[in-house]
Amino acid sequence: MDRKGILIVVSGYSGVGKGTLMKKLIARYEDQYALSVSVTTRKPREGEVEGRDYFFKTWEEFEGLIARDELIEHAVFCDNYYGTPRKYVEEQLLKGRDVILEIEQKGARLIKEKVPDAVLVFVMPPDAATLEKRLRGRGTEPEEVIRQRLLKAVDESKYVENYEYMIVNDDIDRAVEELHQLVESQHKELDRNLAFAREVQADLRKLVACAYPDGEKKGE
Numbered sequence: 001m002d003r004k005g006i007l008i009v010v011s012g013y014s015g016v017g018k019g020t021l022m023k024k025l026i027a028r029y030e031d032q033y034a035l036s037v038s039v040t041t042r043k044p045r046e047g048e049v050e051g052r053d054y055f056f057k058t059w060e061e062f063e064g065l066i067a068r069d070e071l072i073e074h075a076v077f078c079d080n081y082y083g084t085p086r087k088y089v090e091e092q093l094l095k096g097r098d099v100i101l102e103i104e105q106k107g108a109r110l111i112k113e114k115v116p117d118a119v120l121v122f123v124m125p126p127d128a129a130t131l132e133k134r135l136r137g138r139g140t141e142p143e144e145v146i147r148q149r150l151l152k153a154v155d156e157s158k159y160v161e162n163y164e165y166m167i168v169n170d171d172i173d174r175a176v177e178e179l180h181q182l183v184e185s186q187h188k189e190l191d192r193n194l195a196f197a198r199e200v201q202a203d204l205r206k207l208v209a210c211a212y213p214d215g216e217k218k219g220e
């Protein structure tokens, strides 16, 4: 039985730990998942690597990608373009891998329009105070940066209802397992397995027709 890959969109407030969640999920189940690397016009941050964290492009290059329809979705976030490369995602899904897009809410909405069987997951902090604590981190960020991130979180919270599932990240290992189990349960949905269900149905009919040439009707 062939298993088709599922497109999983993961969003969450800045500081909620979704990056770590994704890395751990992929490290634990590396044969099953593929993480899409996005394209962006924002400048690389310290330590970020081209092709691992993002593909960094100029504004013109990005608009070329849009014009050639090479992105499944794109959005502007904090004055920069962000987008998901189409080719990689389609190739991985065809190979049967579950593809994760870690993107913001506008992109998530666009994906759901284009790929209705995509699964939209929002990662929540256990409570607001914990998110603030995580944003403050080691206390090295200026107050203004913390303020901006919290304001952004308030803005993002308006779109939570567009998502289908929620994972609370209070314990990272448990959150990884919950996300994995969620994906596994999606694979069991009958709608995703109709071809297989129909194949078994057809084979059963053939089997019954051979074994009981005039009895099939009686069994119905």
Ligand code: 5GP
Residues within 6 Å of the ligand: 011, 038, 039, 042, 073, 074, 075, 077, 082, 083, 084, 102, 103, 104, 106, 107, 108
């Ligand atoms: P950052 O600049 O902090 O890496 O990312 C800013 C926001 O852009 C995050 O919410 C992140 O999830 C989102 N993002 C990253 N890649 C994409 C993408 O390909 N498409 C969209 N729509 N958002 C993205």
